[in-house]
Amino acid sequence: MEGVMNSAIIISILATGIRLATPYLLAALGEMFTQRSGVYNLGVEGIMMMGAFAGFFATLHSGSPLMGIVASLLIGALMGLLMALVSVTFKAEQGISGIGLYMLGWGLSGLLYRLYVGGITSIDGLKTIKIPLLSDIPFLGPIIFDQNVLVYTALVLVPLSGFILFKTSWGLNVRAVGNKPEAADTLGVSVERIRYQCLILGGMLAGLAGAFLTIGQANMYADNITAGRGFIAIALVYFGRWSPWGILLGSLLFSMADSFQSMVQVLGINFPYELAVILPYVVTIIALAISFGRVWAPAALGKPFQRGTRG
């Protein structure tokens, strides 16, 4: 194993791992805000599919991946708004509404693709941007600082979300609304408005996560391109205990294992690659199981807020 695992290969595994973490990170950070405000959105996968399609479609027609990013943010915001309408204003059961949103995104993205594109078409996606000086750092440079703009965005969003959530008054309101909506309401914080904002933000990030797959990774669209990543992102929010750093850890765990298993096969290392594939799932289940009983979660998660009643 030592012979084949030279530093170029290790750099390749880690750089690929960082890149593959991007969709998990973006979607999970968005879902973290959503859940912190007391709503769980199971429709992330569907929003990602719509974001993937919108990003692809806008890039195909404008020739600019930046337009793709804008389109995916817009469509994500719309899907988030729809979820907010159904689950916050109409107080529908959140699990069912999320599944409905997932099915909408799944069906609609496939239908639109069939109607307006038809077949496999490739696009010029995002190019990697070498960050001057930083990309020259031995080892770390090519791993972290030679990626595309969405990878950098996702990485920057980790500390940024932490700051927003824990150091700003808006973040305080989000946490209050997710824990004690009655108290927040008494203090004049609009529970509905905060939840709308968080669902829209979560939708935008999920849309962006989807766009990463089409314009930052595959450079084409295919049905079901998200392949369950949206659901993994939801699990990562639990795994990461609703904290950005925990989510970063979980995302890297999945993406590194993915990158590793592909390289294990390529190098013909005598290690069953199936083990590498299931490893992150096993670790996630173990992590969820051992902390069972002392799990903290936003207290009002999943409960629609009705003024004048007790949650």
Place this chain on the structure above:
Amino acid sequence: MNFKRRGTILITLLVSLLLVISGCGTKAPATTPTPTASTEKIKVAFVYVGPVGDFGYTYAQDQGRKFLEANMKNVETTFVENVPETADAERVFTDLAQKGNNIVIGTSYGYMDYMVNVSKKFPNVVFEHCSGYKTTDNLGTYFNRDYQARYLTGMVAGKYTKTNVIGFLAPFGTPEVIRNIDAFTLGAQSINPKVEVKVVWTNSWNDPATEKTAANSLIDAGADMLAMHVDSPTFAQTAQDRGVLAIGHDSDMTKFAPNSILVGDVSNWGPYFVDVVKQVMNKTWKPVQYFGGIKDGGIIDITPFSAKVDKDFQAVVLAKKQDIMSGKFDPFTGPISDQAGTVKIKAGDKAADDVLLSINWFVKGVTGSIPKS
């Protein structure tokens, strides 16, 4: 409370709408002309595992369906795409048989047992299954000798790799996939004995994001030539981005990577579908296991070569193609050893069809292990 009820009604409406929309999106039975008064028409239904726009396997089968429509009057075709290889498939086949189709064609290996079940329930419907090995009184199978074209494209790969490492993306360890990888490797070795074919399993027929990662890993590990047996052209695009070469599969993929694609195999199912319909019309159809080769009207062939392939070498490959057509040469002629070096096909022997249709070992020179299912 009134407010709450209104919400519930709205949601019910919304969810039903979503169900309708998603139904349309994924399994739109795209009927070409709607049923007419004429009842003499032969109705043929196709069930595809992927989308018709994949420019790969399903695309090639659908080109066959279009050929059938264009060349036969009184034939009406429908298709259902994206049908998973699960119990869901049985429902789709039952549906199509109930709807009065005379012929139902399933194009993916994993439909096999479901088609066996459904064919027994509808003895008056003719079923044709691509790539399987089970037949019933009204279920026949068809496939092409894909390995013949694979051997030829393998020769080109062997000639133009400089690192002697060829990367191969594979979905699942079915006999079809293994046979293709083996033939490809044998072809490459016939030109360049030092060739190593590295196989990476993507565990899906169509997952561009994973294919991209696998292709990049292969290039990082030294492959300067990529080939695949999945359904999307992602690998070719990756090859072009990274400046390495590629061999196409299932349809002409040149337009996705004109600088990378050297040649590819291409399936041409149309003439076979026409034959089946004619036999059914003349009541001469029998459930056989059809296994057509290059000589059988191009049911399998290779695409034109890229300009990067030297003219003299093109002639070498085309001469080999002639030998395959005339029966002078067969890609699976011994001696052929497996990865461990055990002789599987003795010197001078040719692999029998049942060996080829159930092959479960890689030839020497392939790196990678076959997943146990």
